[in-house]
Each structure stands twice: as structure tokens, then as C-alpha cells.
Amino acid sequence: MIVDGLLREEPFxxxxxxxxxxxxxxxxxxxxxxxxxxxGRFFLNYTDEGGNTVVAEFARSSADPERADPAVVQELVxxxxxxxxxxxxxxxxxPEGLLYVGMGDGGPAGxxxxxxxxxxxxxxxxxxxxxxxxxxxxxxNFSGADPDVWAIxxxxxxxxxxxxxxxxxxxxxxxxxxxxEVHVTTAGVGGLNFGWNIMESLLCYNPPDGCQTTGxxxxxxxxxxxxxCSITGGYVYRGSAVPGLDGCxxxxxxCSNRIWAMRWQAGEVLEQEEVxxxxxxxxxxxxxxxxxxxADGELYVVxxxxxxxxxxxx
Numbered sequence: 001m002i003v004d005g006l007l008r009e010e011p012f013x014x015x016x017x018x019x020x021x022x023x024x025x026x027x028x029x030x031x032x033x034x035x036x037x038x039x040g041r042f043f044l045n046y047t048d049e050g051g052n053t054v055v056a057e058f059a060r061s062s063a064d065p066e067r068a069d070p071a072v073v074q075e076l077v078x079x080x081x082x083x084x085x086x087x088x089x090x091x092x093x094x095p096e097g098l099l100y101v102g103m104g105d106g107g108p109a110g111x112x113x114x115x116x117x118x119x120x121x122x123x124x125x126x127x128x129x130x131x132x133x134x135x136x137x138x139x140x141n142f143s144g145a146d147p148d149v150w151a152i153x154x155x156x157x158x159x160x161x162x163x164x165x166x167x168x169x170x171x172x173x174x175x176x177x178x179x180x181e182v183h184v185t186t187a188g189v190g191g192l193n194f195g196w197n198i199m200e201s202l203l204c205y206n207p208p209d210g211c212q213t214t215g216x217x218x219x220x221x222x223x224x225x226x227x228x229c230s231i232t233g234g235y236v237y238r239g240s241a242v243p244g245l246d247g248c249x250x251x252x253x254x255c256s257n258r259i260w261a262m263r264w265q266a267g268e269v270l271e272q273e274e275v276x277x278x279x280x281x282x283x284x285x286x287x288x289x290x291x292x293x294x295a296d297g298e299l300y301v302v303x304x305x306x307x308x309x310x311x312x313x314x
Contacts (some may be wrong), residue, residue: 003066012115013058013068016017018143019160020047028089029114033131034097036060043070043076043099043131045091053079053087056177057131076129077148083107090159094128095167095187098138100124100150102171105196110176111155116196119145119152126151126160126171126195142191149297151185153194159290162187163236164297165247168264172233172251173219176200180220180231184264190237213294219270221262228253234291239298250275250299250311252288259288259301279311 001012018225019027029045036042040060055077057145058170078100082089084105089164094100105124116124119142128150137249139146144153160171167187173180173194179201187223193216197206204211223231234250248261248271250280259279279301285302294300299311 001066001120002013004084010067012066013070014071015044015046018046019232020049020051024085024087025051028087029091029101031091031099034093036136036273040065041073041131043091045077045089047081047087051084052081053077053103055091055099055129065106074134076134077101077122077127077133079103081106086156088154088157092158092161094162094169094288095130096249099129099131100160100169101129101148101158102226103127104156105154107195112196112235114197115305116153116155117198120151122146122148124152124154125149126154126157128190133200140188147160150190151192151194153192153196153198155196157233159232159233161233161291161293163249164238164293165236168236170233170236171266172231172300174230175226176205178274179203179222179224180228181254182216182231182233182249182262183223184220185217194219196200220264221260222254223260227254230254232288232290232302235293237297237298239296239309241298242311245311250291252285252301254304256286257283257285269288280309284309288312 001008010139025047027046031039031043045055056075057073059069061069065134086107088102090102103125105111115121127148142149156174157171169185171183173181195216199212232252236249237245249258250261251257258276261275285303289304290302292300301309
């Protein structure tokens with residue numbers, strides 16, 4: 001935990017005894033309640049000791065506001081994971097104050113359970129939860145589905161975010177063998193099917209030819225194995241340090257450490273370019289695992305070796 005620019009030795013919260021690790025497991029997501037300053041509520045997405053997904057509420061310690069109480073306040077989501085990978089893990093509050101949860105298809109490859117196209121399961125879906133009225137499901141979730149499901153057809157979303165200016169939702173979904181993809185949806189639009197495992201990005205997957213795309217929401221950006229092998233989603237830049245980047249969505253690749261920026265407006269991509277040389281001219285990134293955004297809209301890149309870099313102007 002960083003306080004006044006300094007890293008404290010004591011962690012904000014230590015759940016190492018309750019969480020499974022390694023591979024794609026672990027502490028995968030954290031989101032503070034929009035009114036955290038007043039109510040001290042926050043939420044975690046992690047895999048428990050059995051490797052299953054838990055999304056739970058925690059609270060700030062009443063004794064020390066810079067520490068958390070390790071006790072679970074309430075469990076919002078519990079999903080048995082059939083395999084060890086494709087757990088998703090990102091959680092974030094949307095502009096309407098509801099909690100979104102990105103769930104992978106449960107693995108291991110190719111979605112043998114067909115979870116991506118099964119609206120009755122939480123796997124392979126974007127969930128939307130009203131934490132202030134739980135367990136009541138919010139209006140507008142996917143019709144005829146599991147009550148928490150907001151959209152379906154995802155393989156392993158890593159990661160997603162909302163444009164803090166427009167409320168639009170950006171989802172980076174990790175591909176199977178050939179393509180990585182980014183979906184963008186207009187603020188408040190749910191009930192969508194992003195295509196997996198009928199499609200891998202813009203290509204038919206199951207069946208491999210002649211697949212039916214009617215009713216599917218296809219990605220706005222994709223790239224192939226010549227550019228990387230595992231997409232990591234970022235954020236739309238809304239800071240002030242680099243005004244020329246306003247409105248650019250940044251995303252990268254875990255394997256190649258390449259970073260791209262694109263602008264999406266009025267339903268189409270207006271600009272798209274690789275910015276690796278500008279963001280990381282010395283090649284310091286060693287596996288892009290995540291991006292971050294601070295209260296001022298400035299962006300950060302997280303490297304697998306544990307280093308966090310801030311994107312700055314020259």
C-alpha cells in the first residue's frame with residue numbers, strides 16, 4: 001500500500017492463506033465501492049484454496065483506516081471452476097454504480113463445455129451485480145439467463161474497463177490459437193453475445209467454416225500471432241499530462257510486450273497504431289499483466305516482474 005507516495009511495509013490486506021496461486025489463479029481483481037471514502041466497502045475477485053472463483057465484499061478496518069478487516073462481509077459470486085485456467089478476474093464499477101465481473105469460459109482450451117454460448121452459467125460471461133441491493137439482480141441483465149449475466153460469448157476477458165468520460169465499455173478477450181480481440185460497447189448496452197466459441201475474433205471457430213454470425217457482436221480491433229499471443233486490456237486515457245492522448249484506448253500483449261492505442265468514436269475505430277517505441281523505448285516491460293488508472297486519469301502499465309510504470313509525456 002502506498003501512502004503519501006511511500007510504500008508501507010504492512011499490506012492493506014493479506015489473504016494469502018485463503019487464496020490458491022500460480023498459473024492463472026490468485027488474487028485477480030479489486031474494486032472500491034464508489035462511496036468507499038464514506039462506507040469503507042471494497043470487493044475482491046480471487047480463486048479460493050480449491051481453485052474456484054469467489055467475488056466477495058470486504059470492509060476497511062474500523063481500528064486503522066489504512067488497513068482492511070480480513071473477514072468476508074458477504075460472498076456475491078461463487079463459481080466452481082472445472083479447470084485451472086480461464087478464470088477472468090477483472091471487476092470494476094460501471095458508471096451506473098453496478099459491479100461488473102469478467103468471467104472466463106472455465107478452460108481448458110476450445111471451450112469444451114460450450115460455456116461461452118450458455119447463458120445459464122456464469123462462465124464465459126460478463127456479470128453485473130447491484131452490491132447495494134444484493135441478491136436482487138439489476139434490471140436489464142441478459143434475458144432468460146443466470147440472473148447475474150449481463151453479456152455472453154467471452155473466452156477469457158483480460159481485462160476490461162469503462163471510459164470515464166463516455167461510459168463506454170472496452171473488453172480485451174484472449175484468443176484461442178489465431179486472434180486476440182477488443183470489443184467496445186456503448187454505455188448501458190447489455191444483452192450482447194460476443195461470439196465465443198462460435199467465433200475466434202472475426203474467424204469461425206466452431207464450426208471452423210460457415211458459422212452463423214447473426215446476432216453476434218464482433219470485435220472492433222484484432223491482431224494475430226505475428227503480433228503477440230495474449231492480449232491485456234487497458235484504459236481510455238483521460239488524464240492531463242499528455243493532452244494529445246485524450247480519448248485513446250491503450251492495450252498490450254503479454255507475450256510480445258507490444259502496446260497499441262486506438263480511438264473509437266460513433267461506432268467506429270478512427271485511429272489505430274502501435275506505440276511500443278514511445279511507451280517503452282528501452283524495452284523494460286517483461287510481460288504486460290495489467291494496466292492501471294489513477295484518480296486523475298493518468299495511466300500505468302504493470303510488468304510481470306512486479307514493476308509498475310507510469311505513462312508520461314516527453
